[in-house]
Amino acid sequence: MTIIPEPTVRPFTEFVPGPSRGPVAAAAPRPRPQPAAPSAPTADDIYVEPGLTPLGAREANRSAVADLLRSAGVSFFTVRGTSDHGTVLAVAEEDREAVLGALFHGMGQYPGHLSVIDEQAVAPAGPRSSRDPRAWRGVRTAAAVQASWYRTDAGRHLVMGHEYGCAVEFWAWRGTHLVAPRANRVTWAVSGEGPNVLGAARLFSRLVSDHTPEHEAPALPTRPEFLVDCVEDIAFPVDAVYTWVDGNDPAWQQRKAAAKGEVYHAESASDARFISRDELRYSVRSLHMFAPWIRTIHIVTDDQVPPWLREDVPGIQVVSHREIFRDAADLPTFNSHSIESQLHHIEGLSEHFLYFNDDMFIGRPVTPHAFFTPSGKARYFPSRNRIPQGPVVDTDTPVDAACKNNRLLLRERFGRVITQPMEHIPYALRRSVMEEAEQAFPQAWERTAASRFRAMTDLSTTSSLGLYYAALTGRAQPATMPFTYLQLAVPDLADRLQRLLDGRSQDSFCLNDAFSTPEDIEAQQELLDGFLNAYFPVPSPYER
Template sequence: MTLRQILRLTPWSVRRWVFEAVERRVLPRVAPERRLRIARTLMPLAPVRIRGRTGDATLRVRTADGLVTARVQAATGPVEVRRHNLDRVAQAFDLARIDWFRVPVRNPVRTAVAVPEADRSRVVRLLQELTARDHGLLRPVRPAGRKPQREPGVLAVYWPVTDPGGSMLLGREYACEVEFWQESDGRLRAPRRNPVADSIPAGEPEVVAPEPVFGPFSCPDDVTGYRTRRVFTAMDPDRIEFPIDVVYTWVDGDDPAWQRRKARALAENSWVDEINAQAANDSRYASRDELRYSLRALHSFAPWVRRVFLVTDDQVPAWLDLDHPRLTVVSHQEIFGDTGKLPTFNSQAIESRLHRIPGLAEHFLYLNDDVILGRPVTPDLFFTPGGLTRFFPSGARVDAAPRGPADRPADSAAKNNRRLIEETFGRVLTRKMMHTPHPSRRSVLTEIEKRFAEHVAATAGHQFRHPDDISLLSSLQQYYAYLTGRAAPGRIRYLYTDLAQPNTPLRLAGLLRSRNVDAFCLNDVDVHSAAVADQEALLAEFLPAYLPFSSPFELRRARPETTAATRTLTAPRQPFSTSDVALPPVA
């Protein structure tokens, strides 16, 4: 048995102690390009697989409460498992002719149905029989801060599901919770509070409502209906009802056709090597399949997204299903119109054009493909019900010195943003933004383009990152919207890690164990070529373990290689006008 296999079997506390000791005493003596390889060896990420009695049909998965037998599925997710638990309980009640109605719950990833307290014995007996099949579980829900009840007011019903590797368990957090409601004095009273009403008239009319009525963790076009009482169909003022899209930018730096385009552009832009090595370094264009896993996370953890737009230089990942109804691939040609210069290899130039995507919702999230959701999230993490965007300031500061020739491209852009904000509002921005999804509004971005037309056009015209660029999506829009009353600071739990750092395997192992962040960023800075393979191996182990379930955006059988987009523009690039955009007064 190898050291790696032995460490995989040891308790987490021991593994962490060993790693921290090696990090302190050994790694400083090792060449930098070899540190990640040693660290990766000491911190295996793939879980130990324990087969169930029925072979691959089930697996025994370790949890905080002990071993759990889970059904194995390769293509599913929280929404599907949540729906399965709810429908199985509801159908059983229908067959047994037990009266029930659905109620909203405070935890948006769970579901709940109400049944009469008078039917408790029948309900409990039915649920015991139901969960005895297919490895289901029936557990009491303990009220917060209270002692366990002899007859619990709420029971959790669920059938655990895991992936073929046993690395992710979809269990109790997606349970259907059965509430026993008492009837007295002409009213029905709940055993716990819910977001709408925990006491209703016994004669409250029964209606059928679609899935999105019961909470934000649902697909916006889901029309599946459930029995409920009319009072529960009222929309809470805190609910977000406007559509939200997601925009990704993606490039395959290994595509030979793309490499030829880049080489020609570099020959025409001799200034690139003279300014900064990071203006066009290869690591900026590396694709390690992060987009596949970011889309898996989006499907699993944000089902409320309306559409996904993938902006590329006429490239398509080999595994991507172009026929998915919620996916649109957008060419750079479509959004640059009469502005800028193509082909472009400048992420800041591309970001300055994203608000031009045809059909894009007013409210959208912008994600780099190395930004991945880490757990179920709801729209109010990113927007307010009134439509304001939230932004997430980092603890990192923008360098206070004036822009200089030694600045990295990202720092130059931040300082350019700072100058525009100071000239316009008399305020000095000091904090960078976290590497998270960026909530955005088309109207705000269009307004920025009109107010700072010269700077936006210059950024769009640079084929590689240039010292004069601004960073429109990842910094400027946040402060501009904030100072014009259309954004507010938010809070998000996230993890940022540099793949080149030797402590990254430990941090990813901890994340895989806890799954306690809303989003994480796997950033790859310019590194020694010898460490590239170790970074790729690290991601190849971590990402399938963290997000093992394939998404509907993936083909069952991938195309041979990255291909050109199947649709091409036959019409000329169209101009984009901001003449009808009114600029708000600046104090």
């Protein structure tokens, strides 16, 4: 985690470039290609950005470079580059001197970072401070240069660096066409005639969808050749669904006390299963920061609303159990298996959706491709564990019992045996598959829905059965993802949380709690508060 001294960090709230001072001074001789160590950012090179997100850093860098090009009178268009994090602008080779002059002047006023992109280099050059003369070596012959201004949040927990920068490519004229100096996702050449057109933001980054707010990802000027839907594009909407309960709510506690049903396993009765540690707030923050392509977030509750949640903001809604259960007699229920069996009944839910427990988080920017293929297949993530052999027995955990029940149904229908449960990674589901599976196993499905507490006869519909049903009918495929599963009742919890925070290298992680004692909870909460606020310091638009 980068530590930035507070007194020397300057606000970066506006970038208004002045006129270009002309060409860059004569560049030093081109060095022999070698791996270049990037210069470490100093406090003066990092700017405080309230409400910082990766998408916001990317757009701010693009906007700053675009303003510099306009100030120099340089025409440009946006390229569908190969990176989802940054942006690529194309200019004609003949404008190189004006471009370099504008960048040199602008980055003199507001120091940033620059890297030279040389397709012939043995290793890519790392970014250097724009105040370092070495940053400008080779700019006269480079295929492209990338500019960025490092940003941090007000608490200095995040640093958005050069990967969110804006590259400027120098395209050469070949007759009436402009030819790219390096590969992009669509074409090597575009017509140099005619005006630019606006292209949807999702064309230029897979971190963006048509449902990402326009102020976060505006349409960009480009060439008509880039306005195509490629075979690898995902254009269908993806929703997110959470199940959430506030176990401290007296009204909910009263309903639970009055409910009839026997608890067969100690894990089922553990109060830790119903504790709200405010994880949902931070999980939603993780979507806002790292999965801004999500269309709508659905929070399924037992007539509860998180106290921090704004319900008047588009893109999120609270769904009552009463709205999705086919049989009202099954309510109230305190069984996650029961609730999960009804999620595909949410009105308006997209065909493709991700199901999150409230203790699951996205850990860094991910694209929808991590969970779905462009053709619409879901990806699932088998665990390294194995489902125990044999029928359900009294010593089985609720998870193992449900997996065994899933296995029996799938073997009877498809003649295949499932052997692995799923990792605690957000479950990529298709609504039509869940509806079909419910119709295929109506009695077992109804029995699960009617179980007020976890029972030996439960199915785990979202975390196993629905995924394997999709796989066995050709609508899902196995995949892998960098992730961490952390059980909170471990003695070295502080060290594990710190490693997770320092690395920020996981696409997703789960902070699971099933066995904590009342004595554990207070100490855990202090650690969690510090960790979650440091990992996800920026409030989402859905918070009061």
